[in-house]
Every structure is written in structure tokens, then in C-alpha cells.
Amino acid sequence: MNEADSENIAAAFRRRGYELTDEIKKADAVVVNTCTVRQRAEDKAISQIGRLRVWKEKRPEGKLFVVGCAAQKLGGKAIKNRFPFVDEVVGAKAIEAFEDSLINQLGPSPETETAHQNLFRSPQTAYVTIMRGCSLKCSYCIVPAVRGPAVFLSADAILKDAAAKIKAGAKEIVLLGQTVNAWRQDKTTFSELLEKALALPGLQRLRFMSPHPVYFEDDFTALLAREKKLARYMHLPVQSGSDRILKLMRRGYTRAQYLALLARLRAGAPDLAVSTDFIVGYPGETEEDFQDTLKLVEEGRFTMAYCFKYSPRSDRPEMAATLGEPEIEARLGKLLAAVKTNSRVILNERIGKIEEVLFETETYGRASGNFAVRVKAGGTPGKMAGVLVEKADKNTLNGKLL
Numbered sequence: 001m002n003e004a005d006s007e008n009i010a011a012a013f014r015r016r017g018y019e020l021t022d023e024i025k026k027a028d029a030v031v032v033n034t035c036t037v038r039q040r041a042e043d044k045a046i047s048q049i050g051r052l053r054v055w056k057e058k059r060p061e062g063k064l065f066v067v068g069c070a071a072q073k074l075g076g077k078a079i080k081n082r083f084p085f086v087d088e089v090v091g092a093k094a095i096e097a098f099e100d101s102l103i104n105q106l107g108p109s110p111e112t113e114t115a116h117q118n119l120f121r122s123p124q125t126a127y128v129t130i131m132r133g134c135s136l137k138c139s140y141c142i143v144p145a146v147r148g149p150a151v152f153l154s155a156d157a158i159l160k161d162a163a164a165k166i167k168a169g170a171k172e173i174v175l176l177g178q179t180v181n182a183w184r185q186d187k188t189t190f191s192e193l194l195e196k197a198l199a200l201p202g203l204q205r206l207r208f209m210s211p212h213p214v215y216f217e218d219d220f221t222a223l224l225a226r227e228k229k230l231a232r233y234m235h236l237p238v239q240s241g242s243d244r245i246l247k248l249m250r251r252g253y254t255r256a257q258y259l260a261l262l263a264r265l266r267a268g269a270p271d272l273a274v275s276t277d278f279i280v281g282y283p284g285e286t287e288e289d290f291q292d293t294l295k296l297v298e299e300g301r302f303t304m305a306y307c308f309k310y311s312p313r314s315d316r317p318e319m320a321a322t323l324g325e326p327e328i329e330a331r332l333g334k335l336l337a338a339v340k341t342n343s344r345v346i347l348n349e350r351i352g353k354i355e356e357v358l359f360e361t362e363t364y365g366r367a368s369g370n371f372a373v374r375v376k377a378g379g380t381p382g383k384m385a386g387v388l389v390e391k392a393d394k395n396t397l398n399g400k401l402l
């Protein structure tokens, strides 16, 4: 979500004739897009803003913007009190009105449209935000507080955005939202929106990120089974394998319900690759709870998992970690090892199979299941081709172009 916001912000600058630079010395304006999903992210944002004092002293006419989730949480007043050299603060809830802040600081834009430009991915993949915020209340999560409740963009606006990005060269669209499959508009379901997006001329592959287990409806399973352009990949955060911890986290499902959902999805799409998120060391997590999480790695057949140590927040003393750092570290190490072993098994199962690969270079592309795929030569950037998998390395499938 932050990457997509950063791209929109960059586009607003480009409409005014600005270009991106990696060299801070050359910058006429700097935007710090902050994250607060973990305390560490917030701390890093604060130090980054602090370091920009030197730039601002050398370039007093330069404009410094602080935007995003940490900006929302800390508030404009507090940030400007601590860092008086900041020109403008725009919290996550107002990020769509960033243009107004630019007008305040730099005046109106002479142009109305600008070509889409990816900052973080290959040019053939484009992000399309379909919703903002989240209406769930997971106990550990700050997102609903900083981004607000779920707000859905209209189907028309979403399809227009996707069509414009395809016209500008994107072959693959990633629909984005904090709980992306919660999207609906009147009687239009998330699956119906996907169907409309899949029909856009020129689209080769459709992905979405990140769905929440509680929001899948039955029509999605059927759609996934029949629509091959819908990626055979899903990042479906589970967070814990223990029912007790899932309940404390207020995730809204049990371990059995999560596994039943995976089974339903894989019944129609047996090659579906699933990655997930885990939090280790949640307050009150016992050894038994942790063992349930470890077992889930294999049962869920995850191709990959982002494993995080529970991040206590200084402003929530009631949610302090109950385990010591060495124990949390030890559990994290065991979990990472289990994930690695399991991923290797799943990658090896792909040997001898044919993957539909969307090439980014002549030798590199991504399979529908989101695996990185390498061939010796012959791929055409922006084109899909079959690859016979011959070997699996750490995170990559190697094969022969068909």
C-alpha cells in the first residue's frame, strides 16, 4: 500500500516537472513516506526525518513532506514541534489529498495527466488500489487506527485505473487493499470485480494482495478454478497456528477453518501457491501454542512465510511481550527453519512441471504461483511463455523455455 502511495505521490511531483533522484544533495523536495506497522518502522522514520535537518539547512528553499501511517499516528503538530524544518505533514487518512498539500507548497500542477511509472517493480506490473483502511480489529494491529475503517473505491474508478495502466504497458495488475477481498459495491462482489478486471483487453495476469480468510465467498472458489489469468498465488496471512492465540488476536477464524479454506481453494486450483505471515511471541504464547504454529507450516503447505517477532508498542503497556527476547528469538529461528525446509519441498515438487512465466527480462520471469523462474535465454520481456522446470534452487525455479 505504501509503495502504491509513493508512486502516486511521485506522479504528482512529475506533473510539476520534477524528476526522481537517488542523490539527496540534488533534491528540491523530499517526501518521507512513513510506516508504523511495527515500532521499529516508526523509530526508523523518526531518525530519517531527523537526518534530513542537514539537507534542509543546506537547502532552506527545499520542501520536506512527511506522510503516511506514522505521520497519522504521531500527528502533524507533534512532528512539526519536534522537527520545525518539516514543511507539510499528511497522514495516511488524507493521503489521497496529497495533491492539495503540494498545491499549498508548490502551486497548482500545469498538467493534469502523467504516464504511470513504476518505482518498485518491473514496468509490466502495476498496482491498483481498490480499498483503503480496515474494518477488522486484530488486537496487535495499528492499521485501523491510522488508516481508518474500510473504504472501497468504485468499480468504475478501479477498472479505469487498471485500463490506463495496461495501456501504459502493464501486463499484470495487482489489486491492493488491506483486506482486499472485503471489497464490494452495492450488489457487486469481489469476485465479480475480478471478473470485470480479467476481461480488460491486454491484461495477461491478475493478482490481488492481501486477502483476509474471513472474507472469501463461495463464488471466488469457482472463479479461481476456471480463470487461468487469475494468478495461482495468494498471500493469505494466518498469524498463528494456535486457536487460543488466534482468538486473543481477534482474527475471526480457527486453525481448522483456515485449513478448510485452503482445501476449498486448492480443490479447484490444485497448483495454488500460498504464502503467509506469522507472528511469534504474541503475549501469552506458550510452547504448545508455538508448536501448533510450527505444525501449521507443513499442513498449510506454504511456499513462503514472513515471520515476525511480536512488536510491543510503547503506548500499549497492556500488550507488553510476556516472553523474554532470547525465547522469542529462539522460536523465530525454529519457525524460519521450518518454513525454509517446507518451501524447499514445495519448490522441488515443481520439477518436471510446466510453469506459465511472464518474462521481465530474456532470462527471468515470474510464474503464476509467484515463483521466480530463470531460463538460459530466449524469454521476451512482457510476454508469457511455458517453461519446463528442471531444477529448483533456494527460491528460484530453473528451466527450459518451451
Ligand code: SF4
Binding pocket: 134, 135, 136, 137, 138, 141, 142, 143, 144, 178, 179, 212
Ligand atoms: S485484518 Fe490486517 S489490517 Fe485489519 S486489523 Fe487485522 S492485521 Fe490489521
